[in-house]
Amino acid sequence: PDIDTSVYGAGDDWNNPGGDWAESHFSRLTDISAANVGELGLAWEYDLGTSRVQEATPVVIDGVMYTSGNLGRVYALNAATGEELWTFLPEVDMQVNRWACCDQANRGVAVHDGKVFVAALDGVLYALDGKTGAVEWQVDTIVDKSRGYTITGAPEIAGDLVIIGNAGAEYDTRGYVTAYDTSDGDEEWRFYTVPRNPAEGPQESKALEAALKTWSKDSAWDIGLGGTAWDAITYDPVFDQVIVGVGNGGPYPQAIRSPGGGDNLYLNSLVALDRETGELKWHFQETPQDNWDLTATQPMILAEVDTGGGNVRPVVLHTPKNGFFFVVDRETGKPLAANAIVRTSWADGWNLETGKPNLTPEASDYTDGAKIVFPGSPGARNWYPAAYDPGRNTYFAHVLDMGNLMFLTGPPEGATRQQKMLNAGSALIFTSDLEAAAPGLPPPVREALEATEQWQWVQDKPFSNELRAIDPMTGRTKWAVPGAGWQDRYGVLATAAGLVFHGNLAGELVARDAETGEELWKVDTGSSIMAAPMTYRVDGVQYVAVQTGFGGGGWGFVPGYSAAYQRGNANRLLVFKLGGGEVPMPKPLPPIEPAPPPPSQLAGVTPAMLAQGQALFTENCSICHSNQPRAGLPDLRRMAPNIHEVFDQIVLEGLLLPNGMPRWDDRLSPEQVRAIHAYLISLQGDLRTRELELQRRGEPLDSRSLTILSNY
Numbered sequence: 001p002d003i004d005t006s007v008y009g010a011g012d013d014w015n016n017p018g019g020d021w022a023e024s025h026f027s028r029l030t031d032i033s034a035a036n037v038g039e040l041g042l043a044w045e046y047d048l049g050t051s052r053v054q055e056a057t058p059v060v061i062d063g064v065m066y067t068s069g070n071l072g073r074v075y076a077l078n079a080a081t082g083e084e085l086w087t088f089l090p091e092v093d094m095q096v097n098r099w100a101c102c103d104q105a106n107r108g109v110a111v112h113d114g115k116v117f118v119a120a121l122d123g124v125l126y127a128l129d130g131k132t133g134a135v136e137w138q139v140d141t142i143v144d145k146s147r148g149y150t151i152t153g154a155p156e157i158a159g160d161l162v163i164i165g166n167a168g169a170e171y172d173t174r175g176y177v178t179a180y181d182t183s184d185g186d187e188e189w190r191f192y193t194v195p196r197n198p199a200e201g202p203q204e205s206k207a208l209e210a211a212l213k214t215w216s217k218d219s220a221w222d223i224g225l226g227g228t229a230w231d232a233i234t235y236d237p238v239f240d241q242v243i244v245g246v247g248n249g250g251p252y253p254q255a256i257r258s259p260g261g262g263d264n265l266y267l268n269s270l271v272a273l274d275r276e277t278g279e280l281k282w283h284f285q286e287t288p289q290d291n292w293d294l295t296a297t298q299p300m301i302l303a304e305v306d307t308g309g310g311n312v313r314p315v316v317l318h319t320p321k322n323g324f325f326f327v328v329d330r331e332t333g334k335p336l337a338a339n340a341i342v343r344t345s346w347a348d349g350w351n352l353e354t355g356k357p358n359l360t361p362e363a364s365d366y367t368d369g370a371k372i373v374f375p376g377s378p379g380a381r382n383w384y385p386a387a388y389d390p391g392r393n394t395y396f397a398h399v400l401d402m403g404n405l406m407f408l409t410g411p412p413e414g415a416t417r418q419q420k421m422l423n424a425g426s427a428l429i430f431t432s433d434l435e436a437a438a439p440g441l442p443p444p445v446r447e448a449l450e451a452t453e454q455w456q457w458v459q460d461k462p463f464s465n466e467l468r469a470i471d472p473m474t475g476r477t478k479w480a481v482p483g484a485g486w487q488d489r490y491g492v493l494a495t496a497a498g499l500v501f502h503g504n505l506a507g508e509l510v511a512r513d514a515e516t517g518e519e520l521w522k523v524d525t526g527s528s529i530m531a532a533p534m535t536y537r538v539d540g541v542q543y544v545a546v547q548t549g550f551g552g553g554g555w556g557f558v559p560g561y562s563a564a565y566q567r568g569n570a571n572r573l574l575v576f577k578l579g580g581g582e583v584p585m586p587k588p589l590p591p592i593e594p595a596p597p598p599p600s601q602l603a604g605v606t607p608a609m610l611a612q613g614q615a616l617f618t619e620n621c622s623i624c625h626s627n628q629p630r631a632g633l634p635d636l637r638r639m640a641p642n643i644h645e646v647f648d649q650i651v652l653e654g655l656l657l658p659n660g661m662p663r664w665d666d667r668l669s670p671e672q673v674r675a676i677h678a679y680l681i682s683l684q685g686d687l688r689t690r691e692l693e694l695q696r697r698g699e700p701l702d703s704r705s706l707t708i709l710s711n712y
């Protein structure tokens with residue numbers, strides 16, 4: 001078929017996190033090839049100065065690298081030498097950490113017209129002078145500061161507009177995207193993804209008036225309904241439209257969110273907006289009637305494909321959380337292919353005539369009892385960028401086949417908004433943990449799950465985790481390479497030389513043959529990698545760069561096989577070239593010591609108080625504090641005496657706010673904080689006893705707790 005593949009792929013520059021205008025994470029550079037990739041070595045490294053989540057793909061323009069780190073930090077470096085040109089640290093009120101579901105992620109910068117754009121975790125969009133990093137303008141993009149909004153996504157340039165979404169569908173938000181003039185930050189348009197309470201006035205757009213018909217009149221308006229656009233926004237210059245990936249519903253259970261059902265537009269949809277006006281041109285809903293956090297926010301790639309018999313169409317390639325590989329016509333919004341790439345239990349296929357899935361509520365509606373739903377909330381795919389090689393018509397992506405048990409945490413009626421708190425209304429347990437967790441579940445939940453067909457799926461294979469080469473129109477896997485545990489997920493780079501690059505949590509950076517998946521080169525960096533590698537050329541030298549660091553969703557549970565667990569969470573930029581040197585390895589962490597002795601238990605503590613402390617800890621603290629010996633945050637079962645002394649000031653008054661620990665005096669009473677403290681003191685005592693015993697026996701102190709029942 002007649003496809004001009006030469007218009008795709010990045011050249012010397014990599015001018016947005018996706019690489020080229022099609023955001024294909026594909027490079028035309030071929031200096032590094034299968035014949036010489038074995039000679040890759042380190043050109044330079046740069047210490048990002050943090051040890052948190054790193055998800056950004058750097059941008060390189062005219063020999064300068066721009067990238068973002070956690071919170072929305074920005075770094076500008078000489079791309080050939082790594083010399084620091086400037087850095088930018090946004091001033092963020094750390095209280096925002098309380099309503100950031102998934103760590104302090106930031107997925108990258110946008111660069112346009114001499115300016116660098118970044119959105120900080122607190123929702124402020126900055127335009128920085130590309131030469132100096134000075135703030136040219138800034139705008140707070142959050143319309144309602146009483147709600148739990150954050151931003152983790154990269155801004156997108158569309159003509160002379162910069163477009164940004166936000167996050168927080170697990171909290172109390174109503175999703176939207178906003179377009180600003182790149183020159184001065186003036187607001188040009190805003191598109192809300194879900195309707196507002198009609199009692200409060202007319203909808204903001206015709207599109208929302210139409211969407212309203214797909215919601216119940218008793219919808220949980222006050223909670224916000226979710227629909228956050230927290231990752232991919234892709235400008236399509238061919239049709240001068242902005243395609244937005246919309247997120248899940250909030251609360252998760254439709255029985256609470258929109259009692260009586262409805263498709264709930266535009267949740268989990270691709271929406272194409274006219275660039276100039278922000279008006280809806282088309283929409284394609286990938287997961288109607290969401291109950292499961294099956295977002296459509298995942299990265300999009302623009303392409304042309306032969307849809308059959310030489311009929312070439314401009315399409316968007318999309319693999320959202322829901323387990324299907326979609327090829328969607330960019331002119332009409334119609335799905336041209338929709339093939340399952342993992343086990344799916346919420347739908348058993350797709351009807352291309354109607355454009356809708358064959359829903360299977362008997363297997364996946366958990367209103368009346370627990371269900372095991374595939375894929376689970378981590379998604380068959382998530383933010384980890386895929387790459388598409390147009391010449392080979394092959395899509396390279398990390399794919400996770402895993403489900404989760406879901407059940408309601410309260411009655412479906414009468415859910416009230418918990419301000420800036422999780423409002424998910426359901427609990428979930430990943431199938432990787434389900435056999436271990438099942439005996440401890442309340443008998444009705446356990447009986448319900450064992451009666452499901454998906455319990456058999458779990459027995460067959462709790463999860464699988466692979467890098468795959470996929471044919472878009474059929475969804476067929478050409479080759480696959482297994483990963484480690486289910487968290488071992490990562491972004492991908494493909495090049496016209498027939499190479500595929502990716503990192504992993506163990507800390508390897510690997511180059512593979514695009515045709516076979518065969519490993520051609522690998523280096524152990526000693527630093528966990530989730531972010532996508534990228535490549536560029538300066539003064540005739542091709543480089544491959546990747547940002548290292550573990551975090552994101554489920555960031556508290558640092559897997560034991562990861563470099564982050566063994567050597568600490570090194571945040572670095574590692575840049576390679578042919579004939580480069582060795583990668584300096586971070587030193588392994590010292591062995592874990594037994595927990596220090598806790599202070600004597602608080603006066604007047606009772607079993608009821610300990611139980612209350614545990615419940616409060618689970619509800620308020622455990623989403624960040626997973627209490628692992630080497631987690632992203634301190635293990636609160638190992639607090640030193642001087643920390644115990646100021647525990648109340650830390651929790652109630654924000655003593656460690658600058659470090660990122662929010663204050664809680666608006667939500668927790670001094671008595672409640674005492675109960676939490678008493679609970680932690682008792683955990684610390686138990687842990688110390690256990691670890692002293694392990695030490696006596698000469699066994700490793702790798703006592704990761706099994707806190708797998710998450711309230712979200």
Ligand SMILES: O=C(O)c1cc(C(=O)O)c2c(n1)C(=O)C(=O)c1cc(C(=O)O)[nH]c1-2
Binds near residue numbers: 152
């Ligand atoms: O609903 C939302 O607003 C929202 C936001 C985010 C985020 O901003 O990072 C994630 C999710 N949901 C989510 O469901 C998810 O699986 C997820 C993973 C990650 C990550 O960075 O690893 N973020 C998010």
Ligand SMILES: [Ca+2]
Binds near residue numbers: 169170247293295
């Ligand atoms: Ca979500």
